[in-house]
Amino acid sequence: MRTVFLWEFLRRKVFTLWWSVGISGLIAMTVLSYLALKGQVNQLDKAVSSFTSSAASSFFGGNDLFSPIGYLSSQIYFILLPLLIIIMAVTLASSLMKKDESDETIELTLARPVGRSSVLAGKLAAWVAIVFTVFVISYAVTVICVQIAGLQINQGNLLLTHILCFLFSASFGIIAFVLIAVSRLTRGIASVIAIFISVGSYVVASLAGFVTALKPIAGALPYHYYKTVDLLGGTISRGLIIYIVATYILAIIIMWVGYRRRDIG
Secondary structure, three states: OOOHHHHHHHHHHHHHHHHHHHHHHHHHHHHHHHHHHHHHHHHHHHHHHHHHOOOOOHOOOOOOOOOOHHHHHHHHHHHOOHHHHHHHHHHHHHHHHHHHHHHHHHHHHHHOOOOOOHHHHHHHHHHHHHHHHHHHHHHHHHHHHHHHHOOOOOHHHHHHHHHHOOOOHHHHHHHHHHHHHHHHHHOHHHHHHHHHHHHHHHHHHHHHOHHHHHHHHOOOOOOHHHOOHHOOOOOHHHHHHHHHHHHHHHHHHHHHHHHHHHHOO
16 A cells, blocks of 8 residues: 555656645735735625625625635635635546556556555545645645735634635545546546536535525535535534535445456456
């Protein structure tokens, strides 16, 4: 496991670097842009509230867009950061699980005294390590930029939101991981399915504010429970925790069983 982990992690140094720089750079530009708006918050809030309905605000995670919590929620944590993490996590899962099989080198790995469980564990550990590295760097940049921009926000709530944003968004990457690991039939479309679930969940949850008939469907989708304004205020949705915990536990169990049984190659 250790050898597989080190090999997979180290050969993706550039991937880790660029995603860390890219995500952190976008966060920095977005947060520091608040400096230009700081003196006009009240006027902007009035202007936006005059043409934004409570239903339309579901697309931005709330109708308070320019308070410290509202700004971080709408500009970073509700759409921008999750989208970037989803793309990164899904792309990384696909690369880790498909590259060896596409290059037809997985047979050489399994021919050595290493079991499938160890290979899978090493790849999963590399995925976790890379996502965690990006998390740490992006959080450090967020904290620094929040201080520079003068955004008054509880640091504990900021850390909580950053953690849950990564766990929630990366869960779609773990779904792709599962689909690639369990069957050759789903391997080719795993990334499409994972991104479709994430984007579809956001769209349906947002449209539920306009279409009453969609509310029961939205209640069964993960984005319905991802309320970033509440998270930044220190309130965690029970549904979000249940979704995150259940997704990761079930994913690990399913991929473990599926990868050990399916044909490799």
